[in-house]
Amino acid sequence: MNKFDSENTKQLLDKKLITENQYEEITAYRGLTIFSLNAELKFFLYLSVLLFTSGIGVLIYKNIDSIGHIAILSLLLIVIAVCFYYCFKNAKGFQKTETTFDHPVLEYLVLAANILTCIFIGYLQFQYKPFGEHYGLATLVPTIVSFFCAYYFDNKSVLTIAVTGLAAYVGLSVTPQDLLKNNDFYSSESLSYCAVMLGVVLILWTIYSNRISLKTHFSLIFLTFALHIISIAAISNLLHHDILIWMIFACVLACSTFYFYKISYQFKAMSLYVFMIVYGYIGANIFLARLFENVDFSDIWELFVFLLPIYFIGSIVMFIKLIKNFHKQIAE
Template identity: 80%
Template sequence: MKKFNEQSSLSLFEKGLITENQLDEVKAYRSLNVFSLNAELKLFLYLSVLLFTSGIGILIYENIDSIGHIAILSLLLVVIAVCFFYCFKYSKGFQKEETTFEHPVLEYLVLAGNILTCIFIGYLQFQYKPFGEHYGLATLVPTIVSFFCAYYFDNRSVLTIAITGLAAYIGLSVTPQDLLRNNDFYASQNLSYSAVVLSALLVLWVIYSRRISLKIHFGLIFLTFGLHIASIASIANMVSHDTITWILFALILAGSTYYFYKASYDYKAMSLYVFMIVYGYIGANILLFRIFEHVDFSDIWELFFFLLPAYFIGSIVIFIKLIKKFHKVISE
């Protein structure tokens, strides 16, 4: 890492972005071996919020009969009110560009208040059913609250909750593992089309937000969700027995791969680039197998078996070269 930092500084000097005096100051500062605990402290704050909200959930579950529903809801409401009171008091208000709190703890108060709000609304609906049998509203309301908090307080963690809530509202579970385990894309074409439409809407929102300069730094989060949702839905349907269905979703995956290839360079996002390659590679292999279904390998199966290891080794080599090339491009 030390060698990498020295090379980075020297590269900036060679490009004329810093002066020789500034280069010497950077070297002198790094020789002090000063390191920051900012990331570690934020991680502990994040874990504290998760443990606190989890503890609230466990407290409700284990003492629901002895404490009482009204008392639990009142306690949640008080804690939520305290969290948002301090957040609104010390926030800079809504701004279109990126903003931060003067004290980082307040960012995690926003996260805690938002999670507790979701718990409060869910518990209220479960126990008293204020939305009647319209359970989708119990998901939509905290989703709207989460989007408001994400944009008003400029909080990325809350934004992920909001997008997940939006996906849950249309019947999706947005983590890749749950998408494969819980959502039966193959049995429900409507769910697959909903996933593709949601992905397209997220992409369109990113494009629109950049045009009006609204929280441009949120774009990577929207694109990440869009990539996973569209790609997994497409791959799941490419194994369909219906020819029109798998061809349609193969085209969707091809279009998605091309767009996110461009977006990864635009945002200089290694995560987008890597997952784009992985999904594209899986889709390409499925497409090859669908084509090979109509080929008779009875006479050349030995050659095919011999070439298969070379194919996978070559794929790994090409993958590594692509990653190195991308890293070199975004570093320049």
């Protein structure tokens, strides 16, 4: 047992939260130096699902002419049906509270079935166009399936696919790389408004779900998506040439920062707090730069060069201090 665990256990005993006998049992158990491989095994299961589904995609791409479209679609459909059959057979049914499978492998079987479903519908639309030219429907259908699977099987990984699909349906791409490269918020005001509206919808759904106690452990996922989508859309439009537009999005970013500051304490979510600070800091600097963009600082530029390192060092120190204070407050 390391020093940190030993001190924490001793504090529990001093506060009379555990008995002397419990303290001795905990100390003896930790002295066995037993560690769990649960996280590592789940990681390899998750990796195996990604490799399997990626392999299916590569197989289709390289052998599409020799295998045939009908054969590929039939094979995908059979695999999907088998996966969902075992999942529904072993599932406990829909429950509003957090539930798990008796065997953790089935959780990743749900993920595999859901990814293959997305591949099946996408390939079907690309080859045979059952939805005609309405490509949004080809995105909406797997999104609905993903939301159903996420809530029925209580699967967070599938929920992220569902929210990503929902964002794609309204014209976004919310993968970490594409969100910054492909979404042209600056030149498309409608896309920016859609991003903010989607973020607000996710927040409202989180509030409603918590009120009716519906899968409340999903809240952090919805809020994380909302934070990133709203903040990036707002920051992108702080560079807009129209003063009215960038002022509007400055207010949006300010409201978003304040809300996620409060909600990060409510959920004790370090990730929300850190990204809230980062987005707020970037937005505040851009806002100040826009306010003084027409002011001539040529006479005092040397002062700025001198103060700039101090400003950034002070920002880093303040960031670390805020993180430490947050961690201290949520730990109490």
